[in-house]
Amino acid sequence: MKMKEIFITSAFTENSVWRQILGICSALAVTNLMQNSLIMGLGVIFTLAFANLTISIIRNWTPRSVRMMVQTLIIAAYVIIVDIFLKANLPVISKQLGPYVGLIITNCILMGRAEAFASQNKPLDSFIDGIGAGVGYTLVLLLISFVRELFGFGTIFGFPVFGSWWTKWSIMVMAPSAFFILAMLIWYINTTFYKAKV
Template identity: 75%
Template sequence: MTKKDIFLNSTFTENSVWKQILGICSALAVTNLMINSLVMGLGVIFTLALSSFTISLLREYIPKRIRMMVQTLIIASYVIIVDLFLKAFLPEISKNLGPYVGLIITNCIIMGRAEAFSSKNPPVDSLIDGIGAGLGYTLVLIIISFVRELFGFGTIFGFTILGDWWTKWSIMVMAPSAFFMLAILIWIINSPKKEKVK
């Protein structure tokens, strides 16, 4: 596989959210505002890329039976860096995201990529794979939060798009709408492919 293939594969073809249905917990939780989704996405891209890279660098040296422990340690370290960074420089967003930044540690996408890709492939490929998977995740978050913020608050990134005439849909700012939106998204993306397989 070329580098481009690795990237496209992890971003679209094998997209963690709509293809592997991983990491949907945080995808449901932080998608009420686009800015929250964007920052969360960037946090995940950073963590995924660097943890994949590090795990791949160390893959020859990590003893097999404690590999999960080592992976978690590496992932957690990068997540804490993201958390501290947000607290120091973007306090408002850090407050909005609440515990979900810390919970990136348990995001299945990151462990998934570590197990499936970076523990078997060279560092640069793993880095690209990590960035790709992170972008794929961010893409889903942005799509869902776009719809939720537009209908729920009438804004995009905080700028008013729909004026006072628009009746805000309360359901869109609450958790259930995230379930609907994610389900619809997965349905739309996966339905044409299924026929091809048959």
């Protein structure tokens, strides 16, 4: 597969969230604000790309019996590298992120791509696949958080859109709203682009 194809398949055609229903927990947890979603997405893109690259480089020497432990170790190491880097060099952003960086370790898309792609493909292809999967995930987070922040706070990326007359929808700030929006998004995409039967 060409790199462009790998990227498009990973980001859109076989999107981890709307096609494989992975990464749902964090998609529900962090999507109340667009800024949180973007930062979480960038962290996931970095970790996915480099974890995929590393796992692919060592794939020929990795014994099958310990491969998942090795993958977890590599993913966790990259997440901690991101955390330390931000704390030392971008402390303000690190404080804003709070527990999000640590949450990346629990994202099942990382293990999913490591196991399904990186452990069987070349390093550069795996790197592109990681970026694609991360971009696809970030796109979903931003779509959900756009609706939640707009109706829940009346803002987009913290900038007021509706003004003081707007009555904030408290339900949009709370986790259950993400369930409804995500479900509607999956339904819409599957019926429109994949011709799924309703």
